[in-house]
Amino acid sequence: MSEEQIKSLEADFDARIVRDEKIEPKDWMPEKYRKTHIRQISQHAHSEIVGMLPEGNWITRAPSLRRKVALLAKVQDEAGHGLYLYSACETLGISRDELYEQLHSRKAKYSSIFNYPTVTWADMGAIGWLVDGAAIINQVPLCSTSYGPYARAMVRVCKEESFHQRQGFEIMHKLCNGTPEQKEMAQDALNRWWWPSLMMLGPTDAESVHTEQSMKWKLKRKTNDELRQQFIDQTVPQADILGLKIPDADLKWNEETGHYDFGEIQWDEFWQVVKGHGPCNKERLNARKKAWERGAWVRDAAMAHAEKQSNKKIGKVV
Amino acid sequence: MKKNWPLWEVFVRSKNGLEHRHFGSLHAADEEMALENARDVYTRRNEGVSIWVVESKHITASNPENNGELFEPAQDKVYRHPTFYDLPDDVKHM
Numbered sequence: 001m002s003e004e005q006i007k008s009l010e011a012d013f014d015a016r017i018v019r020d021e022k023i024e025p026k027d028w029m030p031e032k033y034r035k036t037h038i039r040q041i042s043q044h045a046h047s048e049i050v051g052m053l054p055e056g057n058w059i060t061r062a063p064s065l066r067r068k069v070a071l072l073a074k075v076q077d078e079a080g081h082g083l084y085l086y087s088a089c090e091t092l093g094i095s096r097d098e099l100y101e102q103l104h105s106r107k108a109k110y111s112s113i114f115n116y117p118t119v120t121w122a123d124m125g126a127i128g129w130l131v132d133g134a135a136i137i138n139q140v141p142l143c144s145t146s147y148g149p150y151a152r153a154m155v156r157v158c159k160e161e162s163f164h165q166r167q168g169f170e171i172m173h174k175l176c177n178g179t180p181e182q183k184e185m186a187q188d189a190l191n192r193w194w195w196p197s198l199m200m201l202g203p204t205d206a207e208s209v210h211t212e213q214s215m216k217w218k219l220k221r222k223t224n225d226e227l228r229q230q231f232i233d234q235t236v237p238q239a240d241i242l243g244l245k246i247p248d249a250d251l252k253w254n255e256e257t258g259h260y261d262f263g264e265i266q267w268d269e270f271w272q273v274v275k276g277h278g279p280c281n282k283e284r285l286n287a288r289k290k291a292w293e294r295g296a297w298v299r300d301a302a303m304a305h306a307e308k309q310s311n312k313k314i315g316k317v318v
Numbered sequence: 319m320k321k322n323w324p325l326w327e328v329f330v331r332s333k334n335g336l337e338h339r340h341f342g343s344l345h346a347a348d349e350e351m352a353l354e355n356a357r358d359v360y361t362r363r364n365e366g367v368s369i370w371v372v373e374s375k376h377i378t379a380s381n382p383e384n385n386g387e388l389f390e391p392a393q394d395k396v397y398r399h400p401t402f403y404d405l406p407d408d409v410k411h412m
Contacts, residue, residue, distance in 0.1 A: 087343040306348035
């Protein structure tokens with residue numbers, strides 16, 4: 001294709017996005033659009049898959065059957081969400097195997113938040129309340145993103161995610177109305193998860209290299225800073241209901257802006273975790289790789305069984 | 319040699335009276351596993367009463383580049399719509 005033809009295709013493509021038309025897998029798209037979407041959707045899928053690990057840690061130790069079934073259902077949803085997203089990503093012409101390979105070789109990233117440890121039961125509450133809360137804020141605008149398969153997957157994800165946050169808040173609420181030790185445990189979890197949750201919404205707009213292009217493609221509908229402010233504004237009153245204190249001395253309501261002002265985020269920590277030096281990066285990736293490698297014989301056996309059955313059906317002798 | 323599980327497309331009827339609708343795709347070794355996986359992945363909350371799975375390679379799709387010759391001919395056939403026909407105002411039930 002000549003450069004001129006590509007330019008004209010690109011202009012048509014941009015116009016379709018401006019008109020809010022959806023892009024579907026077989027439509028022509030700029031190479032950069034395809035690559036950016038593979039990067040973002042796969043990163044999102046990997047986050048769902050790795051995100052099961054910190055919670056899996058507590059399934060066998062959930063304090064009651066009610067908590068256990070809820071946590072199991074939540075973790076199962078996360079597996080499902082990972083699968084919706086991997087399928088959406090594969091429509092862009094990358095195989096599932098390549099996607100896994102990118103995760104296992106650290107070429108692809110996943111959300112930095114899952115590299116923090118889950119040391120008490122209250123962490124299950126804090127993750128549901130804060131981490132899923134931040135995820136929902138991030139994900140709701142994606143339901144109307146320009147790439148059809150991604151938008152459809154996000155609609156399903158968002159519908160299912162709201163129970164995740166509510167079960168987390170309920171855990172926190174119960175602890176906050178329990179013994180002083182239980183309340184202290186809830187406060188400790190909030191102290192540890194608050195800042196990583198704010199960081200999870202991504203670098204500041206000034207530092208974010210992808211924001212401008214992604215806004216244009218409607219792959220992003222609000223900037224990281226806007227999403228972060230929204231998260232803080234809606235979470236602070238929830239902490240008040242719990243009777244917990246947000247670990248930020250500079251946090252205060254600003255009558256003029258109608259938003260909360262908040263303290264400085266330690267971005268050095270964020271970049272350290274992103275680069276692989278968080279408390280659990282190695283542990284998470286090793287657990288993931290181990291599960292994949294140890295499952296290899298099951299995948300091979302299933303394939304061999306399927307071939308045998310289909311040969312039987314067509315009466316082929318092997 | 320390593321063989322990957324093939325890709326399947328999943329269609330779900332959400333309740334009797336409605337058609338099966340495309341829900342997404344998944345990987346499975348054979349049709350039985352595809353059905354079971356589809357149950358777990360796409361109907362965890364009573365989303366369906368019937369599932370179809372079909373291996374993706376068996377679907378033939380039209381190419382959007384040919385949309386012009388495929389779909390444009392229908393655009394100038396307004397006489398296929400009831401509003402094309404002029405009727406006196408006092409005609410009822412038509």
